[in-house]
Amino acid sequence: MATSGTASSFRTSVSASSRLTHLRSSPFKVPNFTPLPSSRSHSFSVSCTIAKDPTFLMAEAEKTKAAGSDPTLWKRPDSFGRFGKFGGKYVPETLMHALSELETAFYSLATDDDFQRELAGILKDYVGRESPLYFAERLTEHYRRENGEGPLIYLKREDLNHTGAHKINNAVAQALLAKRLGKKRIIAETGAGQHGVATATVCARFGLQCIIYMGAQDMERQALNVFRMRLLGAEVRGVHSGTATLKDATSEAIRDWVTNVETTHYILGSVAGPHPYPMMVRDFHAVIGKETRRQAMEKWGGKPDVLVACVGGGSNAMGLFHEFVDDTEVRMIGVEAAGFGLDSGKHAATLTKGDVGVLHGAMSYLLQDDDGQIIEPHSISAGLDYPGVGPEHSFLKDMGRAEYYSVTDEEALEAFKRVSRLEGIIPALETSHALAHLEKLCPTLPDGARVVLNFSGRGDKDVQTAIKYLEV
Amino acid sequence: MRCSSSVVDGDRSEDGDGRGGEVEIRDEKTWASLSRGGEEMRYREEDERHHRVSNVLRTSDPPLGSVPTRTDESQFLRGDGNGRFGRFGGKFVPETLISPLRDLEDEFNFVLNDHEFQEELTTALRDYVGRETPVYFAGRLTEHYKNISQTTGGGPEIYLKREDLSHCGSHKINNALGQAMIARRLGCKRVVAATGAGQQGVATAAACAKFSMECTVFMGTADIEKQSSNVLSMKLLGAQVKSVEGTFKDASSEAIRNWVGNLETTYYLSGTVVGPHPSPLMVREFQSVIGKETRRQAKQLWGGKPDVLVACVGSGSNALGLFHEFLGDEDVRLVGVEAAGLGLDSGKHSATLAVGDVGVYHGSMSYLLQDDQGQILKPHSIGVGLEYPGVGPEISFLKESGRAEFYTATGQEAVQACMLLSRLEGIIPALEASHALAFLDKLVPTLRDGAKVVVNCSGRGDKDLDTLIQRGMPSSLC
Numbered sequence: 001m002a003t004s005g006t007a008s009s010f011r012t013s014v015s016a017s018s019r020l021t022h023l024r025s026s027p028f029k030v031p032n033f034t035p036l037p038s039s040r041s042h043s044f045s046v047s048c049t050i051a052k053d054p055t056f057l058m059a060e061a062e063k064t065k066a067a068g069s070d071p072t073l074w075k076r077p078d079s080f081g082r083f084g085k086f087g088g089k090y091v092p093e094t095l096m097h098a099l100s101e102l103e104t105a106f107y108s109l110a111t112d113d114d115f116q117r118e119l120a121g122i123l124k125d126y127v128g129r130e131s132p133l134y135f136a137e138r139l140t141e142h143y144r145r146e147n148g149e150g151p152l153i154y155l156k157r158e159d160l161n162h163t164g165a166h167k168i169n170n171a172v173a174q175a176l177l178a179k180r181l182g183k184k185r186i187i188a189e190t191g192a193g194q195h196g197v198a199t200a201t202v203c204a205r206f207g208l209q210c211i212i213y214m215g216a217q218d219m220e221r222q223a224l225n226v227f228r229m230r231l232l233g234a235e236v237r238g239v240h241s242g243t244a245t246l247k248d249a250t251s252e253a254i255r256d257w258v259t260n261v262e263t264t265h266y267i268l269g270s271v272a273g274p275h276p277y278p279m280m281v282r283d284f285h286a287v288i289g290k291e292t293r294r295q296a297m298e299k300w301g302g303k304p305d306v307l308v309a310c311v312g313g314g315s316n317a318m319g320l321f322h323e324f325v326d327d328t329e330v331r332m333i334g335v336e337a338a339g340f341g342l343d344s345g346k347h348a349a350t351l352t353k354g355d356v357g358v359l360h361g362a363m364s365y366l367l368q369d370d371d372g373q374i375i376e377p378h379s380i381s382a383g384l385d386y387p388g389v390g391p392e393h394s395f396l397k398d399m400g401r402a403e404y405y406s407v408t409d410e411e412a413l414e415a416f417k418r419v420s421r422l423e424g425i426i427p428a429l430e431t432s433h434a435l436a437h438l439e440k441l442c443p444t445l446p447d448g449a450r451v452v453l454n455f456s457g458r459g460d461k462d463v464q465t466a467i468k469y470l471e472v
Numbered sequence: 473m474r475c476s477s478s479v480v481d482g483d484r485s486e487d488g489d490g491r492g493g494e495v496e497i498r499d500e501k502t503w504a505s506l507s508r509g510g511e512e513m514r515y516r517e518e519d520e521r522h523h524r525v526s527n528v529l530r531t532s533d534p535p536l537g538s539v540p541t542r543t544d545e546s547q548f549l550r551g552d553g554n555g556r557f558g559r560f561g562g563k564f565v566p567e568t569l570i571s572p573l574r575d576l577e578d579e580f581n582f583v584l585n586d587h588e589f590q591e592e593l594t595t596a597l598r599d600y601v602g603r604e605t606p607v608y609f610a611g612r613l614t615e616h617y618k619n620i621s622q623t624t625g626g627g628p629e630i631y632l633k634r635e636d637l638s639h640c641g642s643h644k645i646n647n648a649l650g651q652a653m654i655a656r657r658l659g660c661k662r663v664v665a666a667t668g669a670g671q672q673g674v675a676t677a678a679a680c681a682k683f684s685m686e687c688t689v690f691m692g693t694a695d696i697e698k699q700s701s702n703v704l705s706m707k708l709l710g711a712q713v714k715s716v717e718g719t720f721k722d723a724s725s726e727a728i729r730n731w732v733g734n735l736e737t738t739y740y741l742s743g744t745v746v747g748p749h750p751s752p753l754m755v756r757e758f759q760s761v762i763g764k765e766t767r768r769q770a771k772q773l774w775g776g777k778p779d780v781l782v783a784c785v786g787s788g789s790n791a792l793g794l795f796h797e798f799l800g801d802e803d804v805r806l807v808g809v810e811a812a813g814l815g816l817d818s819g820k821h822s823a824t825l826a827v828g829d830v831g832v833y834h835g836s837m838s839y840l841l842q843d844d845q846g847q848i849l850k851p852h853s854i855g856v857g858l859e860y861p862g863v864g865p866e867i868s869f870l871k872e873s874g875r876a877e878f879y880t881a882t883g884q885e886a887v888q889a890c891m892l893l894s895r896l897e898g899i900i901p902a903l904e905a906s907h908a909l910a911f912l913d914k915l916v917p918t919l920r921d922g923a924k925v926v927v928n929c930s931g932r933g934d935k936d937l938d939t940l941i942q943r944g945m946p947s948s949l950c
Contacts, residue, residue: 125606128637132599138684160602162637162899204898207612227941233895421710424681425639460641460934463704470708 071326071401076392081275083395089274090358095254098261103276105181110283115180119173123287126205127168131157131288133295133452138422143438149447153438154304155425155455156292156320165428165457166285166316167198171267173284175202178265185264189213189253191246192382193225194461195269200234202267210234213253215245222382225461246385247374250360270313271390274361278390285319292452293323300450306331308441309454310434311404312348312383314390316456325401334393335437337379338406348377349406350389351397364391380409380465381429383457411436413469416459428457429465555749555836558872560865563748564832572735577750579654584757589657593650597761600682601645605634605762607769607926612896617916625921630912631778632929633766633794636901642931643759643790644675644743650758652679655739662686662734665741666727668695668720668786669857669904670702671931672743677711687711690727692719695856702935720860721848724834744787745864748835752864759793766926767797774924780805782915783928784908785878786822786857788864790930799875808867809911811853812880822851824863825871825878838865854883854939855903857931881910887943889913890933902931903939 074083081087089099109115123129136153144150158166178186186208190196196212203210212229216238219226229236242248257266271278271285296304307324309317311334324330339347347353354365357372367375367387379385396402407415412429415436420426427435434453445451459466555561563573583589597603610630618627635643648665655663663680666689667673673689680687689706693715696703706713716726731740745752745759770778781798783791785808798804813821821827828839831846841849841861853859870876881889886903889910894900901909908927919925933940 125608125634128602128606128634132602134599138682157599157602160637160639162634201898204895205612224937224941227937228900231891231894231900231937231940232898417708420708421681424678424709426705426708459708460701460705463701463708466708467704 069328069400071328071399074325074399076325076395077275077279081279083278083392084398086356086363086391086394086398087275087278088358088363088391089361090363091274091361092258094258094261095274098257099274099276101181102177102265102280105177106276106280106283109177109180115176119176122172122176122205123169127162127172128160129169129287130291130295131160133157133292133299134455135299136423139419139438142418142422143442145443151306151442151445151447151449151451153442154296154299154450154452155423156288156452158288158316158454158456159425159427159431159458163198163201164460165194165198166288166319166454167195167269167457168201169287169319170269170281170284170315171195171198171202172205174265174267174280175199175206175208178208178267179206181265183208183263183265185209185211185260186267187211187213187253187256187260187264188267188269189246189249190225190269191215191218191249191385192461193218193222193229194383194457196229196234196236197225197232198269199267200229200232203234204232211256212236213239213249213256215243215249216240217244218246218249218382243376247387254360270315270386271318271392272313272360272362272364272386272388278362278392281315282318282322282390282392285315286322288316288319288454289321289323292320296450296452302450303327303330304452305329305449306333306441306445306451307454308333308335308434308437308451310334310384310430310432310456311336311351311389311393312379312381312386312430313388314393316454318390318392320452320454321396321402325396328401332396332402333437333441334402334404335434336389336404336406337377337381337384337412337433338408339378339380341408342406345375346378347406347408348379348384348386350377350387351393351404352406354387354389356394359388362388362391364394365389365397380412380469381433381462383428383430384433405437405440407433407436411439413466415439416462416466417470420459425455426459426463427455428459429462431456432459555753555865557752557866557869560830560838560868560872561749561752561836562832562865563835564837565748565835566732568732568735569748573748573750575658576654576754579658580750580754580757583654583657589653593653596649596653596682597646601639601649602637603646603761604765604769605637607766607773608632608634609773610893610897613893613912616892616896617912621917627921628779628916628919628923628925630916631773631924631926632897632899633762633926635762635790635928635930636899636905636932640671640675640678641934642671642675642902643762643793643928644671644931645678646761646793647743647755647758647789648672648675648679648741649682651739651741651754652676652683652685655685655741656683658739660685660737660739662688662738663741664688664690664727664730664734664738665743666690666720666723667702667743668692668723668859669855669902669931670695670699670706670935671857671902673706673711673713674702674709676741676743677706677709680711681709688714688730690714690716690723690730692716692723694719695723698856698939699935700938719851720856721834721851721862728834744789744860745792745866746787746834746836746838746860746862752836752866755789756792756796756864756866759789760796762790762793762928763795763797766794770924770926776924777801777804778926779803779923780807780915780919780925781928782807782809782908782911782925784808784855784858784904784906784930785810785825785863785867786853786855786904787860787862788867790928792864792866794926794928795870795876799870806870806876807911807915808870808876808878809907810863810878810880811851811855811858811886811907812882813852813854815882816880819849820852821880822853822859822861823880824851824861825868826880828861828863830868833862836865838868839863839871855886855907855936857902857904858907879911879914881907885910885913887940890936890940894933899929900933900937901929902933903936905930906933
């Protein structure tokens with residue numbers, strides 16, 4: 001396959017400037033490498049700013065520019081797993097085979113009727129799909145202007161899924177895929193625990209061994225989720241290196257995968273990571289957008305005018321957007337976490353304040369300082385607390401197909417309270433970011449514009465946190 | 473309601489006067505018309521033994537002479553005009569409440585057949601609550617029972633009706649929505665409710681938020697401690713939470729008292745199938761969507777009906793919601809599971825049907841846990857939603873008529889069942905629903921191969937994590 005040839009040239013050129021020189025010398029031997037010293041505080045893979053695009057990339061970029069504003073001509077992704085210049089497979093040699101195997105399996109299962117039928121059945125009876133498209137009457141009223149005009153707000157209820165968020169769509173599909181590949185062991189990393197719980201859930205359902213890596217600090221803060229995962233039969237391994245948070249857990253999980261790649265499947269929770277993950281996770285979440293198209297047609301005989309979703313890694317947003325990328329009249333808006341404010345230095349607004357680099361195996365925007373060190377992000381919502389973003393989002397931003405904004409912790413908390421009071425639905429703090437953006441968006445929309453907001457999760461998990469800040 | 477406050481004050485008198493005797497005779501006639509042959513004698517004997525109508529009302533009762541004899545099945549299924557299910561049910565309330573209850577009944581009868589109301593409710597159930605809830609084939613649980621019994625055949629098949637997937641995490645919302653819509657029609661600006669585990673409170677608060685109504689939820693201090701996350705949720709949803717010394721039964725009494733004191737503006741949203749008519753009927757009707765869906769889904773899934781339906785029973789709302797649709801299908805077994813707490817002999821349980829006696833409580837006649845003096849016993853269960861010393865009158869009727877069977881499961885067994893389902897299916901059930909699941913241990917070995925069992929997974933267990941943590945993880949999970 002032409003892929004590996006050209007791809008490996010990138011790996012070499014990139015790893016030359018990386019700090020992981022020990023990997024370059026022994027491509028087939030799995031080293032017992034120790035994590036980088038904590039002052040580095042970034043994952044094993046390269047994080048750097050590309051100063052110059054190799055010629056190959058230039059050709060692709062130009063091709064994309066030529067495709068211009070016609071999304072139907074875009075390759076999302078191309079055969080190298082690139083979305084324009086973003087994406088790719090920046091990983092050690094030992095993982096290349098596993099990734100190719102995964103890619104092959106994914107493509108063949110896409111057309112496998114048995115697999116698709118089994119997956120559809122599980123999504124229906126186990127997860128509870130399809131999730132409703134709910135007309136939020138009181139929220140619509142809230143945004144109605146003095147002259148009676150205003151947009152119509154619809155909520156895509158991913159909060160009603162089993163485990164309370166969209167994450168399960170992907171977890172279920174990947175577990176099924178792992179079973180097909182004959183893998184008996186599943187690993188995953190988790191920050192606050194939501195992805196860990198979703199993974200533990202599907203492993204219980206499919207009878208797979210499950211190991212979740214979690215930063216020791218996070219374990220303390222999220223004791224309830226740790227218990228949940230153990231109740232579901234998973235083993236939760238605490239990671240004490242680095243800052244003992246998500247990034248370190250990710251490194252540990254990747255290390256485990258490198259070591260146990262024959263028996264183990266790594267369930268990545270978002271549209272980040274090396275190809276084929278961004279594509280795979282997006283496609284497993286694309287059911288959200290597909291249902292939305294059908295439901296919009298049923299409800300008002302048309303398409304949505306605006307799609308709004310919160311963006312951490314970007315999975316729920318891609319799940320909603322993907323179906324509509326080719327419909328250029330549908331506006332797509334992603335909302336990131338501005339934490340304490342974009343100027344505070346304590347936020348997670350990757351697409352607004354980040355630069356292009358490589359993190360966790362993919363080229364994308366990321367929050368880094370002048371030395372290419374990852375900046376520790378901050379958001380009140382753990383799910384948005386990620387210094388990177390999926391490569392496809394970086395692409396959609398650069399192409400101008402999607403717009404990205406950000407919302408502070410405070411604004412998110414306000415929205416959390418507002419929507420609970422107005423609609424009787426407690427949103428996850430992540431989702432609250434998307435809901436908060438409606439305050440700025442709705443006054444600009446024409447009368448009758450139909451907004452579909454991805455209600456990506458329920459807020460039961462955030463009630464304790466929110467109460468501390470809110471006057472209830 | 474005066475009757476409950478009298479209970480609290482310990483002011484109950486044994487009913488040994490003529491009125492009691494009248495009730496007995498009339499009930500025998502009623503029973504005679506419904507009995508099936510040889511059972512007639514048995515019920516009369518039981519009537520005498522169980523008859524201890526602790527009727528505390530000093531004020532007037534509704535005239536009992538108006539209990540009609542019932543011969544047709546539709547009334548058997550729906551209760552008669554006075555809200556009686558056999559000898560159970562009724563409207564044991566002070567005069568002041570008769571009129572509002574009648575208004576409520578009229579409104580309810582109207583909306584049952586009102587196309588606009590039904591359409592709005594159906595849309596809300598679909599788009600807001602997330603109905604219909606799936607009937608999920610629990611493959612690994614089925615396999616587990618097959619392996620234990622070492623049968624050569626396929627073993628029974630276990631399905632879960634996933635009420636845990638509903639908005640707010642339990643079946644309670646079905647009823648809260650319907651009643652909130654009625655409250656709105658009645659022009660009430662304010663809703664009061666009582667809650668045990670908090671699920672009813674959260675569901676009511678959510679429905680009130682959606683329909684922009686004020687909401688006050690009464691909750692026992694003991695329960696507030698155990699289910700703190702639900703308390704916070706209620707507050708976030710805009711409800712006021714008022715604590716009442718004690719548990720659910722005390723919170724209920726206080727909520728009703730609050731309602732009586734504010735009849736002009738306030739609607740009492742009953743969360744379960746107890747209380748004076750029309751509450752038991754109304755709540756059951758709103759919950760019956762569970763059974764209606766199940767019938768349709770069973771047909772789709774295996775082209776038939778369920779063989780056995782299993783549900784936990786606190787007051788009986790989720791059980792009746794599942795059972796009611798199938799009352800007329802004699803070939804469908806109905807199994808209710810109550811909380812045996814620390815064991816039936818311990819005195820710390822909520823097994824009303826197992827060891828209770830007939831009496832009047834919170835406005836209706838039904839089985840209840842009472843001592844020799846007719847004092848209400850304090851119930852106990854690890855599943856807070858099951859912790860009620862009474863039970864719905866329709867449930868009592870189903871027990872006495874033999875249409876449904878009732879058993880119990882201890883708290884320990886429920887915890888085990890919760891852990892088993894979590895590990896085998898990745899579903900963490902509420903501790904209440906876990907009682908129903910616990911009973912499968914005894915039930916499944918008695919069933920034939922291929923028997924279809926549908927268990928009502930009435931709620932999810934997120935609210936119970938703290939309780940489970942306190943119990944500690946057992947060293948070997950079965």
